[in-house]
Amino acid sequence: MxxxxxxxxxxxxxxxxxxxxFKQKTREMGLEDIIESDSAGTAAYHxxxxxxxxxxxxxxxxxxxxxxxxxxxxxxxxxxxxxxLAMDSQNYRELxxxxxxxxxxxFKMRDFDQEGPGTDVPDPYYGADDGFENVFEILDRSIDxxxxxxxxxxxx
Ligand code: 4NP
Numbered sequence: 001m002x003x004x005x006x007x008x009x010x011x012x013x014x015x016x017x018x019x020x021x022f023k024q025k026t027r028e029m030g031l032e033d034i035i036e037s038d039s040a041g042t043a044a045y046h047x048x049x050x051x052x053x054x055x056x057x058x059x060x061x062x063x064x065x066x067x068x069x070x071x072x073x074x075x076x077x078x079x080x081x082x083x084x085l086a087m088d089s090q091n092y093r094e095l096x097x098x099x100x101x102x103x104x105x106x107f108k109m110r111d112f113d114q115e116g117p118g119t120d121v122p123d124p125y126y127g128a129d130d131g132f133e134n135v136f137e138i139l140d141r142s143i144d145x146x147x148x149x150x151x152x153x154x155x156x
Contacts, residue, residue: 001034001035001036002034002035002036002082002083002151002154003035003036003037003038003080003081003082003083004022004035004036004037004038004081004082004083004084004085004151005037005038005039005040005073005077005080005081005083005084005085006018006019006022006037006038006039006040006085006087006109007039007040007041007042007073007084007085007086007087007091007095008039008041008042008086008087008088008091008121008123009041009042009043009087009088009090009091009123010041010043010045010046010070010125011039011040011041011046011047011068011070011071011072012041012046012049012050012051012052012055012070012125013051013052013054013055013123013124013125013132013135014087014121014123014124014135014139015039015040015041015087016039016051016055016066016068016070017051017055017058017059017132017135017136017139018039018085018087018109018139018143019037019038019039019066019068020055020059020064020066020068021059021062021064021136021139021140021143022037022143022147023037023066024063024064024066025143025144025147026147029147035151038081039068040070040071040072040073040074040077041070041071041072041073042072042073042090042091042094042095042098043072044072046070047070047071047072048069048070048071049069049070050067050068050069050070051066051067051068051070052125054124054129054132055132057129057132058132058133058135058136059136061133062136062140073094073095073098074098075098075099075100077099078099078100078103078105081105082105082154083105083107083146083150083151084099084103084105084106084107085107085108085109085146086106086107086108086109087108087109087120087121087123088108088120088121088122088123089108089120090120092106092108107146107150108120109121109138109139109142109146110138110142112142112143112145112146112149112150113138113141113142113145114141114145115138115141116138121135121138121139121142122134122135122138
């Protein structure tokens with residue numbers, strides 16, 4: 001079983017969108033029995049909430065039905081997960097300070113984006129609705145690359 005955690009700031013926009021896309025893709029690939037996923041936030045503002053309605057709309061537009069209850073990322077996530085994917089460099093730094101220093105599975109989501117390697121998944125929370133579609137497209141291609149180039153190549 002391989003376990004993947006997606007992390008953003010509030011756990012209501014980018015990371016639940018990533019989790020919804022990832023679950024759909026791994027289901028379509030018949031991998032749902034060997035891969036588990038979750039998402040979390042580095043901040044506490046939205047704990048217990050469902051994803052932002054604009055996140056759910058963007059997923060629905062692409063045929064993905066999904067729900068999630070927001071939670072905060074914790075140190076113990078390093079024991080539970082093989083990969084922890086941060087949406088931006090602020091989340092990445094925050095995770096570096098929470099997780100044990102010998103945890104080897106921390107990446108930035110866009111390390112896997114051939115169109116903008118290493119850059120941030122932009123925070124769509126305060127922007128216009130089309131920001132969510134932009135985030136969807138970034139995540140869609142980055143997750144494909146993560147699955148084929150990292151996840152499926154890692155020892156089980
Ligand atoms: P997320 O977006 O980190 O992608 O879930 C945000 C959600 C909420 C806030 C900021 C970003 N906020 O400031 O409440």
